[in-house]
Amino acid sequence: MLNSREEIMRVTDELVKVESVVNTEGEIAVSTHLYKHLQSFPYFMEHPDQLIMSRTVNDEVERYNVLAFVKGTKQPSDKTVILMGHTDTVGIDDYNHLKEVACHPQELMKALQNEPLPALVKQQLDSGEWHFGRGTCDMKAGVASHVFLLKYYAEHPEELVGNLVLLAECDEEDSSHGVLSSLKDLKKWREEHGFDYIALINSDFVAPRFDGDPNRYIYKGTVGKLLPSFLITGYETHAGSAFEGLDPNFIAAELTRQICYNPDLCDEAYGETPVPPVSLKQTDFKPTYTIQTALSAYVYYNFFIHTWSPKKALGILKEQAEIAFENALSLLRERHRIFCERSGQTWKELPWKTRVLIYEDMKKQLVEEHGDRFLTHMKAFKDELLKDKSLDVRMFSARVVEEEWKWMKDKSPAIILFYSSLYSPRIELVGKDEREQNLIHALEQAVEVVQPHYPHPIVMRNFFPYVCDMSCVALSDDEEGILAIEDNNPSWGTKHYVEYQDIRDINVPCINIGPYGYDAHNRYERMEIQFSAEVVPNVTNEIIKRLLG
Incomplete structure (x- = not known):
């Protein structure tokens, strides 16, 4: 010794x-x-x-x-x-x-x-x-x-x-x-x-x-660490007409309830279980007070993995987001019905539907619909956004998704799932x-x-x-797993980039x-x-x- x-x-x-x-x-x-x-x-x-x-x-x-x-x-x-x-x-x-x-x-x-x-x-x-x-x-x-x-x-x-x-x-x-x-x-x-x-x-x-x-x-x-992030778009309304819109904070709250501390999201392997996900940020993007509901909300969670690839994790989290969205809408429908009964208003079915998009799928759709015009715009947007040194990579990513959402033809409320930080x-x-x-x-x-x-x-x-x-x-993930990180991080290649090949070369x-x-x-x-x-x-x-x- x-x-x-x-x-x-x-x-x-x-x-x-x-x-x-x-x-x-x-x-x-x-x-x-x-x-x-x-x-x-x-x-x-x-x-x-x-x-x-x-x-x-x-x-x-x-x-x-x-x-x-x-x-x-x-x-x-x-x-x-x-x-x-x-x-x-x-x-x-x-x-x-x-x-x-x-x-x-x-x-x-x-x-x-x-x-x-x-x-x-x-x-x-x-x-x-x-x-x-x-x-x-x-x-x-x-x-x-x-x-x-x-x-x-x-x-x-x-x-x-x-x-x-x-x-x-x-x-x-x-x-x-x-x-x-x-x-x-x-x-x-x-x-x-x-x-x-x-x-x-x-x-x-x-x-x-x-x-x-x-x-x-x-x-x-x-353990591996992911930062699954969710931009939630709603439908703005005056607070005095609350049921005429869809508050994204309401969806965000249900999403956090569904994901946080959920043992079903623990990737148990070799008899060892990582701690479940927990929220690291939850906010909306209203810059100041108004009497209107927010247009969008943003949440992200710490997410540990043992054997799940980043690609598999996206699939699992999309399912959880769909459950949360549907639960939130079910609760909203019930509360709307009770409110209408008590207030004497005529009840009618609310129009909202569960809608969860994975970022790479949304971006592919936008490229197909708008082509080079969309890509040129987003490059300029990101270049300008890089000048704002107050934005960390997580907020940078959210702002990119928020801007891309403006190009969507169907703007009905949705949850967009992506990664916003280092994997x-x-x-x-x-x-x-x-x-x-x-x-x-x-x-x-x-x-x-x-x-x-x-x-x-x-x-x-x-x-x-x-x-x-x-x-x-070292890397235990295959190429497909790493591509899921690159294709689903809105800041990839601008605010954030990792040469995973360097890791493979050392391994x-x-x-x-x-x-x-x-x-x-x-x-x-x-x-x-x-x-x-x-x-x-x-x-x-x-x-x-x-x-x-």
């Missing part, structure tokens, strides 16, 4: 003290700090061309990845293992009056002693075995573990058959510009040095799955080829070696349950072994020191030895 605790804790604190909130200049600062730290290694003084700080591409924000590699000398081999971790964090506003010490663990823990704390937080703080601060758990301790191992093999290349690459990427917490940009550097190194990428070990944080859960988890794949691909690591089998076998052996040195069960599962950058280094089997802790995105973020600074590097190292030993 490597004696890693002291050095990993020191490097963790150094990284944490560099406030590196995503989409701020702190991302540059932390990459610069790490780059200079690696520069100080004698190995990189002797091999400066094996360490780079590389700016992200097609990115409105200036930020950098840090990549380095050590070549083993035990015997010639192209086999290469990648150690990956992100250096950015979420914000620190949630620390409130403790913001000034959020990135200074020792000062923060001292200040927390004077705060009213939940019982478990207080117990762990007093134990001395937990380390607090923004980025400690998510995931600077993981990066520190990788740096420790890179340094070890830089000092002992004679123990290595093959190559060890460190990828410390930026922008994991927002749009994955870091890892997606790094694929080009990894491809370049493969061409220049003949690297054969056989495995990637990510080090994002892991957490309990339920209260009292004693297990510490290692994940062999990762984080699902990854299944099930031993389908020799590389996957070797990685799984090495992981199982590594856990067997380390488990006797640690009191809590180290348990392997198939899907990392949160979004992470492992999704950008490396990946696992996650990361710091263990709680509350990764809130003010009590903390990690357990023993697992994070001792178990993580030693399990990782045992895998490296089996793959490159």
